[in-house]
Amino acid sequence: MKKASIICTLALAAATVAMAQQNKPAAPAPKPAAPAPAAAAPADADPVIISANGMSIRKSEFEGAVKTLPPEYQQFAMGPGKKQFAEDYLRMKLLAAQGTKEGLQNDPDVVRQLELMRANLIATAELKKIEKSIVISDADVKAYYDANKKDYEQVHARHILIAPKGSQAAPPAKAGQKELTDAEAKAKAEEIRTKLVAGGDFALLAKSESNDTGSGEQGGDLGSFGHGQMVPEFEAAAFAAKPGEITPVVKTQFGYHVIKVESHDYTPLEQVRPAIEKTVRQKKMQETLEGMKTSAAATYDEVYFAAPKPPSSAAKQDAEPAPKPATPPPAKKKP
Numbered sequence: 001m002k003k004a005s006i007i008c009t010l011a012l013a014a015a016t017v018a019m020a021q022q023n024k025p026a027a028p029a030p031k032p033a034a035p036a037p038a039a040a041a042p043a044d045a046d047p048v049i050i051s052a053n054g055m056s057i058r059k060s061e062f063e064g065a066v067k068t069l070p071p072e073y074q075q076f077a078m079g080p081g082k083k084q085f086a087e088d089y090l091r092m093k094l095l096a097a098q099g100t101k102e103g104l105q106n107d108p109d110v111v112r113q114l115e116l117m118r119a120n121l122i123a124t125a126e127l128k129k130i131e132k133s134i135v136i137s138d139a140d141v142k143a144y145y146d147a148n149k150k151d152y153e154q155v156h157a158r159h160i161l162i163a164p165k166g167s168q169a170a171p172p173a174k175a176g177q178k179e180l181t182d183a184e185a186k187a188k189a190e191e192i193r194t195k196l197v198a199g200g201d202f203a204l205l206a207k208s209e210s211n212d213t214g215s216g217e218q219g220g221d222l223g224s225f226g227h228g229q230m231v232p233e234f235e236a237a238a239f240a241a242k243p244g245e246i247t248p249v250v251k252t253q254f255g256y257h258v259i260k261v262e263s264h265d266y267t268p269l270e271q272v273r274p275a276i277e278k279t280v281r282q283k284k285m286q287e288t289l290e291g292m293k294t295s296a297a298a299t300y301d302e303v304y305f306a307a308p309k310p311p312s313s314a315a316k317q318d319a320e321p322a323p324k325p326a327t328p329p330p331a332k333k334k335p
Contacts, residue, residue: 050090055097057090065089127285134284136277144276145269151227152272155238156262158202158220162189163211163255170255171211189249189256196246202260211255220260226267234259 050057066077066085077085104110145152163170164185180188192209196202203219210216227235234257237247241261250257269276 050086052090052094053097055093057093062086062089130288131281131285134281134288136280136284140280141273141276142269144280145272149266152267153239154224154226154265154267156224156265157222157238158206158260158262159212159215159222159234160189160192160202160206160210160220160258161212161255162186162192162209162257167253167255169211171213186249186251186256189258193246193249193258196258196260202246224265239264 046058046060048056049059049062063078066074069077099105105114161169162180162185164182165179170179188209192200192205195205203221206216206218206220210220212220215222225238227239229235230238231252231254233250233252237250237257238259238261241247241259243261243263245261247257247259247261250259
């Protein structure tokens with residue numbers, strides 16, 4: 001969806017909110033505003049920036065409307081899209097004013113929708129208030145980190161990949177060079193593993209033999225990685241191995257791997273603290289909302305909310321028209 005369309009849609013949605021204010025029971029006429037004290041802000045501190053049909057829109061009102069947009073659109077609406085948003089906002093105000101003159105704020109459907117939007121706005125404000133009141137302590141963060149420590153486990157490993165013909169990791173065929181079958185690739189990987197177990201230099205063999213040329217140039221070094229970052233077969237073997245251990249040959253979609261685990265460690269708590277705080281906050285929010293629902297002791301009309309019965313076979317036959325017979329192919333013309 002284009003930004004302009006989104007802004008227009010949001011502006012029109014804001015119109016119904018504005019109309020909700022107009023739909024409130026009539027209040028006593030406000031008293032004339034008292035004269036501004038001598039120390040009041042300059043008259044141009046909040047200038048009128050749009051005028052139309054006797055309507056005036058001040059800077060504060062316009063910028064307040066911009067702040068109701070999602071954060072990702074506010075910068076656009078106050079930058080290159082400022083004039084366009086102003087046109088959308090004015091159109092919304094003009095439509096609302098005309099609709100109010102015509103009494104549309106008293107239309108039953110409009111009244112219902114405005115009341116629903118009003119309730120939703122208040123509920124959203126209350127939700128934000130609850131969220132701000134939630135305190136996440138260091139103990140909360142530490143407890144979550146310890147309970148989910150496996151998620152933060154990392155392995156530092158090296159590997160040598162031997163890719164058979166057809167693998168997306170297989171190197172381009174060179175003149176006079178034979179491409180490996182699957183069985184030949186596996187046999188070569190097993191041979192390399194035997195050399196490594198006997199004391200061969202992993203880095204040198206990775207540079208000369210690995211079809212993963214990127215890590216091969218680094219002696220097969222993959223750096224540290226966590227769960228979910230490697231294909232399942234590779235991950236399972238790497239996390240199961242002890243530091244210094246060379247795994248059995250592992251087959252993945254890329255070919256055959258010989259893996260050496262350098263170390264096991266964990267992402268430091270401070271690096272993941274923001275993500276943990278967000279998760280714990282969401283969990284506490286959910287618990288608060290669940291508690292609110294439970295304490296409300298709500299009852300539901302079980303008849304009205306009963307699951308719909310599956311249609312009978314007879315009803316299905318009535319609902320589904322019989323398929324039309326296939327149209328015969330046109331007769332071929334004789335030469």
